[in-house]
Every structure is written in structure tokens, then in C-alpha cells.
Amino acid sequence: MKKLLLALATTTAVLGFAAAASAQEKAKICFVYVGSKTDGGWTQAHDIGRQQLEKELGDKIETQFLENVPEGPDAERAIERMARSGCGLIFTTSFGFMDATIKIAQKFPDVKFEHATGYKTLPNVATYNSRFYEGRYIQGQIAAKMSEKGVAGYIASFPIPEVVMGINSFVIGARSVNPDFKIKVIWANTWFDPGKEADAAKALIDQGVDILTQHTDTTAPMQVAAERGIKAFGQASDMIAAGPNTQLTAIVDTWGAYYVKRTKAFLDGKWESTSSWDGLKDGILTMAPYTNMPDDVKAMAEATEAKIKSGELKPFTGPLNKQDGSPWLKEGETADDATLLGMNFYVEGVDDKLPQ
Amino acid sequence: MRIELEKRAKVSTLFSVLSPFIAFALTIVFGGIMFALLGKSPVTALYSFFVEPLIEVWSLHELAIKAAPLILIGVGLSVCFRSNNWNIGAEGQFIMGAIAGSILPVVFYDWQSPLVLPLMMLFGMIGGALFAAIPAFLKAHMNTNEILTSLMLVYVAQLFLDWLVRGPWRNPQGMNFPETRTFGPDAILPEMLASGRTHWGFAFAIIAAVLVWFMMRYTLRGFEITVLGQSERAGRFAGFSSRKMIWFSMLFSGALAGLAGIAEVSGAIQQLRPVISPGYGFTAIIVAFLGRLNPLGIVAAGLVLALTYLGGEAAQLSIGVSDKVTRVFQGLLLFFVLSCDTLIHYRIRLVWERFAVAKTDEAH
Numbered sequence: 153m154k155k156l157l158l159a160l161a162t163t164t165a166v167l168g169f170a171a172a173a174s175a176q177e178k179a180k181i182c183f184v185y186v187g188s189k190t191d192g193g194w195t196q197a198h199d200i201g202r203q204q205l206e207k208e209l210g211d212k213i214e215t216q217f218l219e220n221v222p223e224g225p226d227a228e229r230a231i232e233r234m235a236r237s238g239c240g241l242i243f244t245t246s247f248g249f250m251d252a253t254i255k256i257a258q259k260f261p262d263v264k265f266e267h268a269t270g271y272k273t274l275p276n277v278a279t280y281n282s283r284f285y286e287g288r289y290i291q292g293q294i295a296a297k298m299s300e301k302g303v304a305g306y307i308a309s310f311p312i313p314e315v316v317m318g319i320n321s322f323v324i325g326a327r328s329v330n331p332d333f334k335i336k337v338i339w340a341n342t343w344f345d346p347g348k349e350a351d352a353a354k355a356l357i358d359q360g361v362d363i364l365t366q367h368t369d370t371t372a373p374m375q376v377a378a379e380r381g382i383k384a385f386g387q388a389s390d391m392i393a394a395g396p397n398t399q400l401t402a403i404v405d406t407w408g409a410y411y412v413k414r415t416k417a418f419l420d421g422k423w424e425s426t427s428s429w430d431g432l433k434d435g436i437l438t439m440a441p442y443t444n445m446p447d448d449v450k451a452m453a454e455a456t457e458a459k460i461k462s463g464e465l466k467p468f469t470g471p472l473n474k475q476d477g478s479p480w481l482k483e484g485e486t487a488d489d490a491t492l493l494g495m496n497f498y499v500e501g502v503d504d505k506l507p508q
Numbered sequence: 509m510r511i512e513l514e515k516r517a518k519v520s521t522l523f524s525v526l527s528p529f530i531a532f533a534l535t536i537v538f539g540g541i542m543f544a545l546l547g548k549s550p551v552t553a554l555y556s557f558f559v560e561p562l563i564e565v566w567s568l569h570e571l572a573i574k575a576a577p578l579i580l581i582g583v584g585l586s587v588c589f590r591s592n593n594w595n596i597g598a599e600g601q602f603i604m605g606a607i608a609g610s611i612l613p614v615v616f617y618d619w620q621s622p623l624v625l626p627l628m629m630l631f632g633m634i635g636g637a638l639f640a641a642i643p644a645f646l647k648a649h650m651n652t653n654e655i656l657t658s659l660m661l662v663y664v665a666q667l668f669l670d671w672l673v674r675g676p677w678r679n680p681q682g683m684n685f686p687e688t689r690t691f692g693p694d695a696i697l698p699e700m701l702a703s704g705r706t707h708w709g710f711a712f713a714i715i716a717a718v719l720v721w722f723m724m725r726y727t728l729r730g731f732e733i734t735v736l737g738q739s740e741r742a743g744r745f746a747g748f749s750s751r752k753m754i755w756f757s758m759l760f761s762g763a764l765a766g767l768a769g770i771a772e773v774s775g776a777i778q779q780l781r782p783v784i785s786p787g788y789g790f791t792a793i794i795v796a797f798l799g800r801l802n803p804l805g806i807v808a809a810g811l812v813l814a815l816t817y818l819g820g821e822a823a824q825l826s827i828g829v830s831d832k833v834t835r836v837f838q839g840l841l842l843f844f845v846l847s848c849d850t851l852i853h854y855r856i857r858l859v860w861e862r863f864a865v866a867k868t869d870e871a872h
Contacts, residue, residue, distance in 0.1 A: 216825055217824075218831070219824075222783075224777050224786070225772070225777060226817075228776075229570045229574075229818070229821070232566065232570075233567075233821055234825070236566070237826075312685050507674060507675075
């Protein structure tokens with residue numbers, strides 16, 4: 153291998169090309185996944201991002217990954233193994249990897265780390281997240297137009313701020329179209345469990361909702377919605393295959409753009425620790441095609457998407473009340489990021505008690 | 509044709525000793541074939557599986573960390589299984605031990621004292637034992653099947669932990685995420701050596717294994733466990749109470765599982781989270797049998813199983829195989845170990861009668 157590289161280097165040098173790039177070792181960019189890379193949701197979205205990275209920068213880098221890494225001490229070991237095996241930039245793609253990432257980063261100050269959805273940073277640890285709630289606002293508007301009963305069902309995972317934020321954004325979007333709109337929430341207490349998610353979907357439909365949305369990762373709720381003949385929204389990946397006549401749109405995580413941007417910065421020596429929270433306009437989040445809806449609803453959704461991208465519309469803008477009717481945001485007031493990231497209350501219109 | 513297992517009159521001592529090695533050799537051969545079929549070099553694959561984790565100091569520490577809970581739980585279970593009590597709920601006792609042990613650092617987090625750590629370990633053992641007392645009581649006094657009750661209680665423990673970390677024990681400074689406060693310095697099980705992360709949990713595991721080995725071999729209690737496990741009736745004639753044995757073995761294995769739980773939380777995780785175990789309590793059942801229910805064998809088995817986990821990761825990185833391949837590889841190892849052990853005690857006899865009849869029919 154060395155000889156080959158040497159020969160390659162000599163040849164290119166003789167030919168007068170810049171030999172440096174091909175003769176150097178490729179930089180190793182590594183990924184730690186909490187699930188299986190073919191889970192159809194969260195982890196798969198990250199792996200598609202990794203593949204895009206390899207496609208675009210494959211001549212300068214190689215990628216490695218570990219999948220199904222449990223959170224806790226196992227994650228620490230997995231991340232340390234990567235740091236020791238020569239990874240220059242390591243993406244840890246689950247909230248639960250936060251403390252493990254920080255611990256290992258302190259031990260390996262020369263390695264750069266990027267932790268998804270967390271809030272702790274170091275000079276060599278950046279965080280990144282996506283403004284999923286922007287997509288949920290659009291979904292809420294569509295739901296309010298498409299629902300005859302004015303009630304949507306929401307299958308939620310865990311009552312952490314990110315999920316609560318999504319529920320609120322959906323409701324705010326829906327009520328901007330129909331001020332009486334309500335949602336019912338079921339906490340599945342899992343990110344990934346087709347059986348539980350399907351049960352939650354059935355229970356919600358039996359309670360009379362006629363639109364379904366989810367913050368869990370499998371296509372099971374989409375399939376139940378298809379069987380029962382109601383409409384639904386996909387999550388994390390485009391789930392149109394599971395409900396060709398059911399999916400209205402889906403929030404699709406497109407991490408690839410971010411991975412390419414950060415890897416380029418890393419290669420150029422310009423990587424810095426940042427806390428990035430990008431949304432629709434940055435391409436880290438995209439909406440699956442608007443399907444199974446009349447043209448006027450589609451036009452509204454596209455208009456809202458454009459307004460969010462241009463910054464003209466921010467979902468969390470007053471006047472907004474909390475669930476009990478007490479005022480939260482005044483007319484024209486916009487919630488700041490810190491409030492959103494620690495959100496632990498519902499806005500008006502949620503028919504559920506937030507687990508505390 | 510029919511296959512029958514026939515008990516051997518005499519068990520060969522030579523093969524009893526050789527059996528794990530034969531099993532290991534068979535695993536390597538078949539594992540190598542599997543890697544070759546996947547288009548990977550078997551030598552590189554097996555190297556990263558079995559050698560790479562053992563040649564670096566940090567990796568040896570990781571091995572000890574991973575093996576510690578498996579050994580500690582497995583040793584406790586061996587006592588239980590030997591006495592013919594089937595505690596399948598060590599995972600739940602692990603969790604309840606971790607919860608009970610965390611009362612001090614989570615609820616009384618202001619109290620800093622050298623006493624905190626020993627008390628946490630003690631509470632952990634009590635918590636695990638008390639949770640194991642439920643199936644023990646049900647079996648001893650109501651003749652309930654302990655396999656079912658102990659297993660079902662695992663889910664109770666998991667959900668209880670889930671509720672605690674989302675509700676009353678949630679970290680007030682934790683941005684609403686489901687986790688408790690991180691433990692103070694007095695509540696963290698220290699590292700044993702300066703060279704790496706191995707904490708005292710590994711020492712607990714080794715000490716427990718040696719003590720149980722001693723108990724089984726040299727004490728009346730050990731004899732009682734063996735006798736009652738092999739024949740309850742014979743035990744009764746010797747004046748042993750099988751009811752007391754249910755209590756003893758369940759509480760004992762529960763206490764060790766609870767200790768493993770609090771040691772893992774205090775030494776490795778340093779706070780409670782919704783999930784604190786990737787199934788140690790269940791894997792330990794395999795470890796116990798892999799070690800043939802002998803405490804010292806369990807130490808070896810725990811290390812070997814931990815090695816396959818670490819090796820699996822190394823292989824994912826170095827040759828790029830999926831983690832499913834790791835599972836298959838672990839499966840191969842278990843299959844060969846158990847089948848080699850079976851063949852020491854039984855011989856396979858092929859019964860040809862039906863085949864013979866079929867042949868005669870054909871002749872007509």
C-alpha cells in the first residue's frame with residue numbers, strides 16, 4: 153500500500169499535478185448510531201447523511217460507523233475506540249450520548265466531536281440540531297384544513313422539550329387556520345416500537361381523531377392510518393411507501409448538508425465549536441412532497457414553507473396562551489431559543505396532561 | 509430415522525476439561541467461514557475479535573467494566589440455579605438495587621461523607637434482595653412459578669425507574685430531560701488503578717466469585733444447596749428445608765444483582781437514566797450456564813462474553829461488518845459450548861427402524 157501510494161505520488165508529481173491530496177492518508181470521519189442504520193427513521197436518516205458525505209467528499213475522507221450502540225458506559229467505550237482508531241471528527245447521533253461524548257472529548261482534545269440534539273459543548277465539542285418544529289407547524293396547518301372533526305391524534309415518544317415543542321408547534325399551526333382545533337396525545341414512551349406505536353394509533357382513531365401524526369420512528373402508525381382510511385404525516389424519513397394514499401407530507405431529516413459543511417470546515421482547518429440549530433432554510437430539514445390533498449391546501453402549505461424559509465414567519469409568535477388559558481406571548485412577541493429548548497408546558501388546544 | 513440422546517454411563521474427565529477449548533476451536537472455524545463468505549479476511553476478522561481488545565491497556569479496562577456486572581449477577585444466579593430455583597428476574601433486581609442505592613446521592617445529595625459509598629452499596633444489595641423477595645414469597649408460600657413472577661417483575665422495575673427519572677427524581681437543572689442529578693464525588697465508586705476506568709465493581713465481582721466458590725465447596729450451606737437442587741426429597745431427609753432454601757437463594761442472587769446495579773450506576777454511569785442496563789441481568793443467565801454454574805468458571809465466562817462484545821465493536825470498525833454479525837458470532841460460541849457440554853453427558857444415537865420399514869416398503 154505504501155509503495156503504491158509512493159508510486160502514485162511520484163507519478164502525479166512527475167505529471168505536475170498537486171500530489172498532496174492523493175498521497176496523504178484520507179481523513180476519517182466517524183459516526184456513532186443508537187439504532188440500526190436501516191431502522192427506517194432516525195438512524196437511517198443519519199446514515200443517509202453519512203452516505204451523502206462519502207459521495208461528495210469521498211476523495212478526501214473515509215467514513216466509519218458503529219450502530220446499535222447502547223447509551224451509557226457502552227457509548228463511552230465506542231466513542232473512545234473511535235478516538236483511538238484515528239477518527240478526526242466524530243458525530244454522536246443520539247441525545248443520550250451527551251455525557252459520554254463530553255467525557256471522551258476531555259481525554260482527546262485533538263479530536264473534534266459533534267453531538268446531535270444535546271446542550272453541552274467544549275472547545276472540541278460542537279452540538280447540532282434541527283428545527284423540526286418548523287415542519288410541524290406546516291403539518292398543523294394542513295391538518296386543520298384536512299380534518300373534518302377538528303381533532304388530530306399525536307403519538308409522542310418522551311416528554312422532553314424537543315417533543316413538547318413539536319406538539320405545541322403543530323397546535324399553533326393548526327389553530328392559525330381553525331381556532332377551535334384540538335389534539336389528543338398518547339405517550340408511547342419509546343422511540344422505536346412498531347407494536348406500541350400501532351396500538352397508540354388505533355386508540356387515537358377509536359377516540360375519534362381523523363388525522364394522525366407521530367414523533368416516533370416506525371411506519372406502523374402510517375400503516376394503521378392507511379387501514380382505517382384516515383390521513384397521516386410521516387416522521388424523520390419519507391414514509392410514502394407505507395401509505396401511498398395516506399401520507400400528506402413528512403418531516404424528512406436531511407443531515408447530509410450539515411455533515412458536508414462541517415467536514416469541509418474540518419478539512420480546511422476552520423472547524424470551531426458551535427451550537428448549530430438549523431431549519432428548513434438551511435436544508436437540514438425538508439418536507440416530503442405534499443400529496444393526497446386538494447390544490448388549495450397544497451398551495452397554503454407551500455406558501456407557509458416559503459415564509460418560514462424567508463424568516464417572515466416564526467411559529468412561536470404571539471399572541472399565544474398556555475394550556476390553562478393564561479397568556480404566554482404578547483402580540484408579535486417571539487419565543488427565544490432558550491425557552492424553546494427547555495419547553496415543558498403545553499399551549500392552548502392540547503387535550504392532554506403533560507407528564508411531569 | 510430418529511435421533512435420541514442417551515445418557516452416558518461415565519463422563520469423561522478429559523473431555524470435560526477439553527470441551528470449552530473444542531467449542532472455541534469450532535467457533536473459530538465456523539466464524540472464519542462466515543467471515544470468508546461475507547468477503548472479509550477471516551484472519552483480520554478473528555484478530556480484531558479476539559486479539560485486538562486484549563493488546564491495549566485501555567481496552568483491558570473496558571473488558572473488566574463490561575464483565576463486572578455479568579460476573580456479579582452470574583455468580584448469584586449460580587447459587588439460585590444450583591438449588592433448583594429459577595430466578596429469571598435478575599435484570600429487575602439489578603435495576604431496583606441501582607434505585608435503592610441511588611437514594612442517598614439523589615435525594616440527600618447535600619450529604620457528603622465517606623460513609624455515603626458503603627451505605628449506597630448496602631442499600632443496593634437490600635434493594636435487589638427485597639425485590640427478589642417478592643417471587644421468593646410467592647413461591648415459598650403460594651407455590652407460584654418463580655420463572656414467571658421474577659420475569660414479569662423485570663418490567664415493573666424498568667417502568668418504575670422510568671417513572672422516577674421522569675418524575676420525582678428528575679434533575680432540576682437537567683433541562684427537563686429524563687435523568688437524575690449526577691452523583692457527587694463521594695458517591696462515585698473510585699477507579700481501581702491509575703491506568704484506566706475500571707472501578708471497584710470488578711473487585712466486588714471477583715471477591716463474590718471466590719466467596720461463593722468457597723461456600724459451595726467447603727461449607728454445609730453449599731452442600732445444602734447442591735443436595736436440595738438435585739433432589740428435594742433427599743434434602744428433606746437430611747433435615748434441609750426447601751422453603752428456606754427458596755428464600756436464601758432468591759435473596760442472595762437478588763442482593764448480588766442489586767450490588768451489580770448500584771456498582772454500575774455509581775462507577776460507570778454516575779446518575780440514573782431511564783435505561784441503565786443493556787440487558788445484563790439476562791446475559792448473566794447465559795454467563796452462569798457458560799461457566800457451568802461454577803463461580804470461577806463464571807468469571808472466565810463473563811470475561812469471554814465481554815470480549816465478544818468488545819471484539820464485535822473492533823470488528824465493526826476495522827473490517828466494517830454489521831453488529832448483527834457480532835450477535836451471530838456470539839450465538840455460534842454459545843451453541844458450540846452448550847452442545848459440546850451436552851455431548852459429554854449424552855451420546856447421540858440414531859434409531860433407524862422407521863427408515864428400515866420404508867426401505868422394505870420400497871422393495872415390494
